[in-house]
Amino acid sequence: MVVTAKAADGKEIGKVEKHYHPQATNCRDTKMKYGAQWKVANLRDTSFQPMKPKKETIEFDLPEGVRAADVTVDLFYELGNPEQKYPIHTITKKVSLDR
Amino acid sequence: MRFLKLIIVLLFISVPLAASADKAKTIDDLAKMYDSSRCKDCHAEIYGQWEKSHHARPLMGVKGGLMLTPLAKKGETAFSPEDPKKATLKNFPCFKCHLPQAITSAEDSVAVELAEALIAGDKAKVGRLQITCIVCHSDKAIVHKRELGEPEKGVLYGAKNMDSHPDKIFTKVKKSAIMHDSIACGQCHGLGPNFEFDQAFQCANLYGSYLHNYISSGGTKSCQDCHMQKGDHLFALDWNDDKGASALLGKAISLEVETLGYEWLKKAKTYIPKVVVSTTITTTAGHRVPDG
Numbered sequence: 001m002v003v004t005a006k007a008a009d010g011k012e013i014g015k016v017e018k019h020y021h022p023q024a025t026n027c028r029d030t031k032m033k034y035g036a037q038w039k040v041a042n043l044r045d046t047s048f049q050p051m052k053p054k055k056e057t058i059e060f061d062l063p064e065g066v067r068a069a070d071v072t073v074d075l076f077y078e079l080g081n082p083e084q085k086y087p088i089h090t091i092t093k094k095v096s097l098d099r
Numbered sequence: 100m101r102f103l104k105l106i107i108v109l110l111f112i113s114v115p116l117a118a119s120a121d122k123a124k125t126i127d128d129l130a131k132m133y134d135s136s137r138c139k140d141c142h143a144e145i146y147g148q149w150e151k152s153h154h155a156r157p158l159m160g161v162k163g164g165l166m167l168t169p170l171a172k173k174g175e176t177a178f179s180p181e182d183p184k185k186a187t188l189k190n191f192p193c194f195k196c197h198l199p200q201a202i203t204s205a206e207d208s209v210a211v212e213l214a215e216a217l218i219a220g221d222k223a224k225v226g227r228l229q230i231t232c233i234v235c236h237s238d239k240a241i242v243h244k245r246e247l248g249e250p251e252k253g254v255l256y257g258a259k260n261m262d263s264h265p266d267k268i269f270t271k272v273k274k275s276a277i278m279h280d281s282i283a284c285g286q287c288h289g290l291g292p293n294f295e296f297d298q299a300f301q302c303a304n305l306y307g308s309y310l311h312n313y314i315s316s317g318g319t320k321s322c323q324d325c326h327m328q329k330g331d332h333l334f335a336l337d338w339n340d341d342k343g344a345s346a347l348l349g350k351a352i353s354l355e356v357e358t359l360g361y362e363w364l365k366k367a368k369t370y371i372p373k374v375v376v377s378t379t380i381t382t383t384a385g386h387r388v389p390d391g
Contacts, residue, residue, distance in 0.1 A: 036302035037176040047387040062372040095360040
């Protein structure tokens with residue numbers, strides 16, 4: 001998931017990426033491995049779990065003079081490498097500090 | 100004429116016996132032994148679904164990537180042989196789930212041929228090795244072998260008993276105790292590290308997630324309930340179909356976004372303009388997503 005906040009002029013204010021997947025090492029060093037032939041056991045699991053909503057709160061501090069932002073949340077599935085990308089949802093919202 | 104007919108009948112009978120008597124020496128032998136192409140004549144719809152499924156291309160990788168190739172190359176993995184010509188079934192522990200029939204029914208010469216085909220990038224040859232109808236409806240249909248015995252020759256296992264099944268080799272269908280149960284899929288969809296090998300490793304562990312996260316949260320559906328509605332054999336999520344996979348994931352995974360803009364009072368007279376984004380992601384799956 002990539003969450004981006006942009007000012008009205010399109011300038012990026014901030015970008016946060018979250019990765020959701022089980023992560024395994026070979027239990028001999030501390031490097032995460034890809035590929036069954038190298039993975040031995042999971043040491044962390046950030047994947048989506050059944051019947052358990054995954055909640056995140058992300059904060060962006062706006063620069064001087066900026067009072068509105070376009071927030072885009074892009075959720076996609078990356079299979080193996082960034083070229084194998086399957087879009088899931090993209091949601092954009094306008095946020096203003098003026099009422 | 101009568102004589103000729105008799106010969107034909109005999110031939111048909113002798114094929115399965117000869118094939119089951121000894122183990123396959125070549126990829127071609129193994130593919131023929133588990134060949135399901137004739138099932139298409141009578142089970143066209145199921146066959147068409149299976150043909151497009153990942154079960155029909157378990158050694159091909161996503162988009163034909165031949166993911167077993169490193170295992171065939173010297174020094175690339177702990178499992179690789181010194182020389183592809185010396186490969187044995189033990190160099191491919193992945194067969195446990197990606198091609199279980201190799202373990203029960205192939206000679207080491209099949210591993211040599213596979214190693215060479217992988218190095219040569221021979222997709223047509225590697226693609227002949229599949230998790231066919233027979234793998235699930237015979238070999239993997241019994242897990243209570245002490246009580247129920249080994250799968251019988253000439254018998255398929257399904258959802259019901261059939262004293263006569265019109266196939267020329269599998270002339271009977273018996274009811275499998277586990278066909279509707281998640282354990283049928285769990286045999287290959289992984290619990291965690293595979294400890295039975297001299298070098299432990301892990302691939303899929305989705306069945307572990309099903310047992311320990313879904314069942315433990317009160318889930319009651321089986322893999323078949325969610326993945327095989329009306330006997331569907333596509334099992335869904337075809338990673339070679341970009342649009343289809345995206346659409347399925349979009350249905351299964353929901354994303355909710357809420358935002359808030361305000362000025363946070365950090366300390367006296369110091370306001371920090373802030374945007375807060377809250378996301379909630381939920382899935383309808385009965386296990387972790389993604390797995391592996």
